[in-house]
Amino acid sequence: MSEVLGDFIRALRAADIRVSTSESIDAGNVIDLVGFDDRAILRDALSQVLAKSEDEKQAFTETFDTYFSFEQFKKRPASVEAANENDGSEGQESEESGGESEGGEGDDPSQSGSSSSPGGGSGGERQGERAPAPDLVSLLERGDQAALQMALAEGARQAQLNRIRLFTQRGMFTRRIMEIMGLDGLNEEIERRETAGNRESAERLAQAREELRGQVRDYVEKQLEIFTANSGRQLREEVLAQMRLSNVDRSDMRIMRDLVRKMAKRLIALHSRRKKVARRGTLDVRRTIRANIEFDGLLFHTIWKKTKVDRPKVMAICDVSGSVAQISRFLLMFLYSLQEVLPNVRSFAFSGELGETTELFEREKLEQALVEVLRDFGGGSTDYGRAFEDFEALAMNDIDHRTTVLILGDARSNYGDPRSDILKLVHARARRVIWLNPEGRSMWNSGDSEMRRLSPYCDKAVTCASLKDLERVVSELLRSAV
Amino acid sequence: MTTGKQGAIDDIEAIRKGFETRGYICNAHIATSIFLAEKLQKPLLVEGPPGVGKTELAKATAEMVGKPLIRLQCYEGLDEAKALYEWKYGKQLLYTQVLKEKLGDLMSGAHGLKESMTRLHDFDDTFFSEEFLEPRPLLKVLWQPGGAVLLIDEIDKSDDEFEAFLLELLSDYQISVPELGTIKARTTPIVFLTSNNTREIGDALKRRCLHLYIPFPDTDIEQRIIAARVPEMEARLRTQLVAFVQGLRQLDLKKLPAVSETIDWARTMVLLHARELDADLVRNTLNVLLKFQDDIGNVDGEINALVSKAAQAG
Numbered sequence: 001m002s003e004v005l006g007d008f009i010r011a012l013r014a015a016d017i018r019v020s021t022s023e024s025i026d027a028g029n030v031i032d033l034v035g036f037d038d039r040a041i042l043r044d045a046l047s048q049v050l051a052k053s054e055d056e057k058q059a060f061t062e063t064f065d066t067y068f069s070f071e072q073f074k075k076r077p078a079s080v081e082a083a084n085e086n087d088g089s090e091g092q093e094s095e096e097s098g099g100e101s102e103g104g105e106g107d108d109p110s111q112s113g114s115s116s117s118p119g120g121g122s123g124g125e126r127q128g129e130r131a132p133a134p135d136l137v138s139l140l141e142r143g144d145q146a147a148l149q150m151a152l153a154e155g156a157r158q159a160q161l162n163r164i165r166l167f168t169q170r171g172m173f174t175r176r177i178m179e180i181m182g183l184d185g186l187n188e189e190i191e192r193r194e195t196a197g198n199r200e201s202a203e204r205l206a207q208a209r210e211e212l213r214g215q216v217r218d219y220v221e222k223q224l225e226i227f228t229a230n231s232g233r234q235l236r237e238e239v240l241a242q243m244r245l246s247n248v249d250r251s252d253m254r255i256m257r258d259l260v261r262k263m264a265k266r267l268i269a270l271h272s273r274r275k276k277v278a279r280r281g282t283l284d285v286r287r288t289i290r291a292n293i294e295f296d297g298l299l300f301h302t303i304w305k306k307t308k309v310d311r312p313k314v315m316a317i318c319d320v321s322g323s324v325a326q327i328s329r330f331l332l333m334f335l336y337s338l339q340e341v342l343p344n345v346r347s348f349a350f351s352g353e354l355g356e357t358t359e360l361f362e363r364e365k366l367e368q369a370l371v372e373v374l375r376d377f378g379g380g381s382t383d384y385g386r387a388f389e390d391f392e393a394l395a396m397n398d399i400d401h402r403t404t405v406l407i408l409g410d411a412r413s414n415y416g417d418p419r420s421d422i423l424k425l426v427h428a429r430a431r432r433v434i435w436l437n438p439e440g441r442s443m444w445n446s447g448d449s450e451m452r453r454l455s456p457y458c459d460k461a462v463t464c465a466s467l468k469d470l471e472r473v474v475s476e477l478l479r480s481a482v
Numbered sequence: 483m484t485t486g487k488q489g490a491i492d493d494i495e496a497i498r499k500g501f502e503t504r505g506y507i508c509n510a511h512i513a514t515s516i517f518l519a520e521k522l523q524k525p526l527l528v529e530g531p532p533g534v535g536k537t538e539l540a541k542a543t544a545e546m547v548g549k550p551l552i553r554l555q556c557y558e559g560l561d562e563a564k565a566l567y568e569w570k571y572g573k574q575l576l577y578t579q580v581l582k583e584k585l586g587d588l589m590s591g592a593h594g595l596k597e598s599m600t601r602l603h604d605f606d607d608t609f610f611s612e613e614f615l616e617p618r619p620l621l622k623v624l625w626q627p628g629g630a631v632l633l634i635d636e637i638d639k640s641d642d643e644f645e646a647f648l649l650e651l652l653s654d655y656q657i658s659v660p661e662l663g664t665i666k667a668r669t670t671p672i673v674f675l676t677s678n679n680t681r682e683i684g685d686a687l688k689r690r691c692l693h694l695y696i697p698f699p700d701t702d703i704e705q706r707i708i709a710a711r712v713p714e715m716e717a718r719l720r721t722q723l724v725a726f727v728q729g730l731r732q733l734d735l736k737k738l739p740a741v742s743e744t745i746d747w748a749r750t751m752v753l754l755h756a757r758e759l760d761a762d763l764v765r766n767t768l769n770v771l772l773k774f775q776d777d778i779g780n781v782d783g784e785i786n787a788l789v790s791k792a793a794q795a796g
């Protein structure tokens with residue numbers, strides 16, 4: 001039992017469901033309570049201990065259905081069917097109950113030792129040397145599907161199929177399972193019959209062998225799918241998060257978008273609550289007196305003054321000119337996701353002229369909004385002076401002591417005046433000005449880069465080249481916003 | 483059959499039946515979760531859209547097991563003084579005053595400071611004792627001799643700190659009062675937590691709980707719910723009504739009508755002596771079902787189609 005459950009939990013983890021050790025123990029207790037008899041109840045019960053959010057429930061149901069299914073044995077192969085119709089009905093019945101639950105494997109006397117062996121791996125190998133393989137020939141001749149299925153599950157266990165990670169391992173595992181199930185004996189039997197002149201029965205057996213091979217291969221493929229459901233994507237995401245944004249391939253855009261959305265969601269979950277900070281040492285006299293009237297004016301309760309920490313007000317200015325377009329695309333994505341949740345995000349885009357994109361983001365879907373922003377504002381030659389002038393006209397009056405101004409750009413203004421005086425004004429009014437520069441620090445101030453003149457008016461100027469950098473900056477933004 | 487206090491919870495089907503006789507209609511999934519919560523002695527975290535009967539589930543369970551329901555409504559700023567215990571400051575004040583008066587008698591005949599102190603130490607100190615403790619819901623549950631059903635409603639509305647503070651209670655059914663030590667539950671209570679998902683519940687809390695998600699009910703269950711809650715309604719109208727609401731849930735609305743709204747609407751229909759669903763009637767009573775003006779406006783165009791579809795169902 002515990003081995004089945006262990007494998008199932010590993011499959012769940014592969015499907016992005018977080019299962020802790022204590023939850024695994026709970027799951028064991030649940031199975032003891034409800035048993036394997038009723039598939040629906042087992043699924044309901046397990047889902048309550050193992051999957052703890054709506055998304056996870058969905059993934060759980062899918063994994064449960066694939067993991068606990070044996071439909072490759074539901075249909076009886078035609079060849080064995082013809083060979084023995086007499087006990088067909090009986091086999092059908094037991095096969096059905098077997099298909100409901102994998103736990104039935106403990107019933108087979110040849111495997112009764114397996115459930116007591118602790119620790120999956122080593123126990124399995126030991127078992128492999130000791131346990132006699134069930135007589136495959138008679139199983140195939142009888143067409144006992146339930147027993148075959150058990151033999152297959154046992155073979156898979158001994159071959160440690162749950163360690164399968166790569167699709168190139170399919171053939172190897174198929175062969176190994178067949179061998180454990182007694183392929184050698186089967187081959188010998190076929191040969192023996194052929195030499196004995198019993199051609200017909202030899203052929204029938206050979207055909208059954210091929211069918212079995214197909215079933216084993218299907219089984220292995222399904223297990224591969226279960227155990228590696230997400231590992232490929234996870235690896236890809238990890239790599240992409242650290243890759244320089246300008247190097248991200250167009251084909252990875254879709255994964256990137258999901259990744260950005262996921263990060264934004266995570267940040268929001270972390271920071272979406274309004275916090276209160278008690279200003280220690282400042283007594284709220286009025287409320288304290290009122291609270292202590294019942295104690296005859298003796299000050300039992302002291303009530304301290306508190307400040308509410310509001311969600312940050314963010315204004316983001318994005319350079320979408322050719323040189324940084326690739327990166328601003330991601331910042332725009334990020335802003336879009338943030339704007340869905342935070343009430344106070346305003347976004348602006350510019351290359352020459354600057355315009356507000358807040359409303360567009362609210363109205364359009366992400367893809368469409370990105371296309372429109374890049375069409376309307378992208379492509380021109382960069383002019384920071386002009387952009388700041390426009391920004392002053394559009395938004396200066398709305399900047400207050402709670403506003404964080406976020407600027408993404410390489411500060412390359414084509415030798416035009418960057419109007420650092422406006423940025424100085426913004427800096428004076430805003431709570432914080434953060435500059436994200438996709439270029440490395442060593443490149444700042446080279447050529448037409450104006451970082452030297454602009455960075456004095458930023459509370460922070462950092463390099464932001466990958467998604468990880470972006471996440472760090474935005475997280476900080478949300479955390480320290482007062 | 484379901485009058486036995488503990489017997490009712492012994493198997494899943496019995497639980498479902500027990501709920502049904504008390505007017506709470508549910509599927510096997512919900513019954514399973516009650517069964518597990520009782521058997522594993524774990525709290526049950528119930529999530530789902532508002533109005534699907536999360537709170538009602540706790541009430542029905544309390545009624546079924548015949549234990550008192552103690553409810554703690556969460557809100558921002560809820561702290562342990564309101565959830566757990568409070569010292570009875572007034573009485574403590576009086577106590578010290580009484581003590582001061584009696585001090586003379588106590589100390590009479592004592593020679594020197596040392597002897598006085600020894601006597602003082604020997605004296606039973608009850609300043610911080612259970613007598614001066616004012617129990618709030620959580621402590622009440624622990625003190626309840628026969629056990630109780632605890633409902634911690636809308637846990638997502640409380641602060642993170644409060645959530646952390648609940649962890650000890652939820653895993654070991656005990657709480658620590660700094661002045662007294664640990665107070666253990668006399669009988670393990672059945673604990674329900676509900677959440678509307680306005681924020682993500684912490685992993686630590688989720689790990690300690692069973693998790694039940696209640697979605698909107700399907701047509702069959704909803705019909706039975708209405709039949710149980712509004713028995714005076716005719717079967718035909720009930721079928722139409724439920725079909726209409728189910729159709730409404732397919733639309734893109736700000737707030738979808740939940741079961742509680744369906745029940746209210748059914749009661750409205752009964753009050754109006756309606757015999758059949760028609761477009762005008764729906765239009766006039768739609769505000770019972772939908773709570774946003776935008777939604778009412780959006781649905782208006784669809785009413786005829788929905789009503790005719792519902793009429794076919796009836």
